[in-house]
Amino acid sequence: MESRTQVKSARTPTSVGVGFDYTFPAIRGVQAGREFYVSMCPLRLIPRIFLFDEDELGPDVRAQRVLNKGRLPALARYILDNPDNYVFSALTASVDGELHFEGLGGDGPGMRIGQIRIPMAARFLINDGQHRRAAIEVALRENPDLGDETIAVVFFHDSGLSRCQQMFADLNRHAVRPSRSIGLLYDHRDDLAGLTRLLALKSSVFKGHVEMESNTLSGRSRRLFTLSAIYSGTQALLQGLELDKKTASTLAQAYWEAVDLTIPEWRMVREREMHAPDVRREYIHSHSLALHALGRVGNMLLRESADPVSWHPRLERLEEVDWTRSNPDWDGRAILGGRVSKSHQNLALTTNYLCLRLGLHLSPEQQHVEDAFCQQGDA
Structure with missing residues (x-):
């Protein structure tokens, strides 16, 4: 008997099959006419009994996707x-x-609550959660004490490959990854997410004009920015700077307020002299690409500045930037096919453009990207 989980492996042959059994406390349910069982399993058992399909098998004869090992360290x-x-x-x-279910009683709740016995010779195949399973295995190597904790497991009877493949398809059919914005809104572990929320809710630049849930803005939205865009810009601004939380917050607020002074359309929206949809349609400065590029530029300014305030005058040159979509300078640099592009290449080119307008020196890597873009334009 596991000391903390009521999950045990029988040590003597039982009347259930041949050999030893796993015994799990369980609740019995029915879906689509098929019984299933909800139980708890100690983490130490997860790597031992739950298997993956072999990676070398083709997708048509597997019942799940190939494990993405790159996700495991973070999990x-x-x-x-x-x-x-x-x-x-x-x-x-x-x-x-x-799967043999033994209820606590013959009727009522006792018919649904009890334990299931599964022969140790049975094969357990994960339909959903293979990356969680692998991450648990990795974590246990570093901290074996986690083995006494438990995770919920839903057991179905294996009805063959086609049924398992259909289960995988059904379980993932309607899965929707939450937007980055709402993930940041609810993330209380990430200090930068907290700083970004503070900017969105308190800063005179952003307050009342930030979409907190979605990564995109509808054509009629009254918001100018998304929370995820402010996060990306602020992350780029503070990248590599060794600052405590208070100093980082003060610096980020001061920087975005200084940028705001160079972009009159942001102020005009706040004062209801312009409508947010019109600004987004005619200008690119509230787009996530622009905020990210502005954050990178700010980081370069801060690194080149001799003191904490000497960057302000240089930033004033942003007033000379033509942010309108019709500006031909943005073609191929920030805009592709009439739409603002957020690709890594376009972010680099937009950052370069702003750096040059502010008189900042491009790094060798930035210069290489710029030269390639200019050569393409001359061809």
């Missing part, structure tokens, strides 16, 4: 860095073997 680090408040949702698994 494992999440568990290890937050041992008191990490959250993992349930795993879903198919069992290629007999």
Whole structure:
């Protein structure tokens, strides 16, 4: 018996199949006429009993996607860095073997609550949660004490490859990744996310004009910015600067207020002299690309400045930038096919343009990108 989980492995042969059994406390349910069981499993058992399809098999004979090992370090680090408040949702698994449910009673709730016995020879295949399973295995290597904790598992009987593939398709059919903005809004671990929320809610530049949930703005939205765009710009601004939280917050607010002074349309929207949809349609300075580029430029200014305030005069040159979409300087640099592009290449080219307007020296890498763009234009 596991000391903290009521999950055990039988040590003697039982009447259920041949050999030893896993015994799990469980609740029995029914979906689409098929029984399934919800249980708890100690983390130490997860790597031992739950298997992946072999990576070398073709997708047509697997029941799940190939494991993306690049995701594992971050997932494992999440568990290890937050041992008191990490959250993992349930795993879903198919069992290629007999599942025997023993209820606590013959009627009422006792018919649904009890335990399931599964032969150790059975094969457990994860339908949903393979990356969580692998991250748990990685985390256990560093902190074995996590093995006594539990995760919810939903067990289905394995009805063959086609059924398992259909389960994978159904489980992921309507899965929607939350927008980055709402993820930042609800993230209380990331100090920069907290700083960004503070800017969005308190700063005179952004207050009342930030879309807090979506990464995009509808044509009629009265907002000028998205929370994710402010985050990207502020992250770029503070990149590599060793600042405490208070200093970083003060600096970020001062920088965006200084940028605001050079872009009259932002003020005009706040004072209701212009409408946000019109500004977004005619200018690019409230777009996430522009905020990100402005953050990068600010970072370069701060690194080149001899003191904390000497960057202000140089930033005033932004007043000379023509931010209108019709400005031919943006063609191929910030705008492709009539639309603002957020690609890495366009971000680099937009940053270069602003750097040159402010008299900042381009790094060798920036100069290489700029030269390639200019040569393309001359061709």
